[in-house]
């Protein structure tokens with residue numbers, strides 16, 4: 418399976434490439450970026466890593482190498498700056514994503530488009546409107562929301578995060594809905610005390626702002642790299658396990674034509690099925706209000 422990572426010399430893209438190399442699946446990875454020296458630097462390093470094992474190959478490339486990819490992972494973006502909302506990157510990253518998507522359309526790209534660039538929901542909604550690509554081919558990466566909710570719950574329960582399962586739906590941002598009714602510990606439902614809930618919510622909802630405030634100049638490269646690779650793997654080697662993703666909704670959760678997160682089933686063609694999980698009326702309201710905001714942001718890009 419050919420996976421072209423555009424923005425592949427950046428923090429997230431190189432981490433996705435590295436994490437894919439660590440699987441035992443034979444991926445043909447192409448690293449594409451507009452920083453030529455950084456492509457060569459990463460590829461020299463990753464090719465040496467391959468000498469220690471793995472089934473994949475990795476090379477540097479240019480946009481023409483993305484046209485026959487099975488999956489394009491797009492993480493190209495402007496550099497991180499201090500902010501309290503991913504939305505500050507909306508227009509600058511739309512310019513990058515738009516130019517890349519236009520090249521993919523012109524080049525006849527027919528594979529799966531996996532967007533990681535933020536703000537992922539309005540950008541993916543816009544890509545859907547701009548290209549007319551079927552929703553099955555359009556996936557947004559949002560697993561980190563689930564990772565952070567899991568970690569927050571695990572801290573509150575004083576257990577290892579690997580024992581916790583849960584779902585987060587809606588916006589990849591402040592409108593995310595952490596669904597407490599889905600929380601399990603070792604596969605069994607668990608009720609959290611109000612204090613435990615407050616801790617888990619604080620951790621999940623404020624992770625981004627706290628991390629950006631460090632002014633480290635880096636995003637969540639490790640967790641997003643392993644998560645992005647897991648998402649690619651869920652497409653390459655489908656199972657019936659639901660995976661969180663931002664997808665164009667068609668009536669699910671009462672929303673149509675907007676990309677938001679839900680558990681989904683992934684397969685060789687991309688999106689197989691949206692698994693709509695039951696929400697309380699407050700959770701549904703939060704989901705729909707966030708979808709309205711995503712629509713507004715998408716209209717800003719469209720100039721409407």
Ligand SMILES: NC(=O)c1ccc[n+]([C@@H]2O[C@H](COP(=O)([O-])OP(=O)(O)OC[C@H]3O[C@@H](n4cnc5c(N)ncnc54)[C@H](O)[C@@H]3O)[C@@H](O)[C@H]2O)c1
Nearest residue numbers: 424426427428429450451492493494533534535558636641
């Ligand atoms: N969806 C998520 O959960 C999630 C998680 C973490 C980060 N992100 C987002 O991923 C994006 C990338 O983050 P990062 O840490 O890798 O940033 P980064 O600055 O390290 O990397 C971005 C890369 O994009 C490249 N680039 C810019 N314009 C390009 C173009 N036109 N063509 C090709 N390459 C181009 C840059 O040269 C750079 O290498 C950001 O928008 C970030 O917010 C999303």
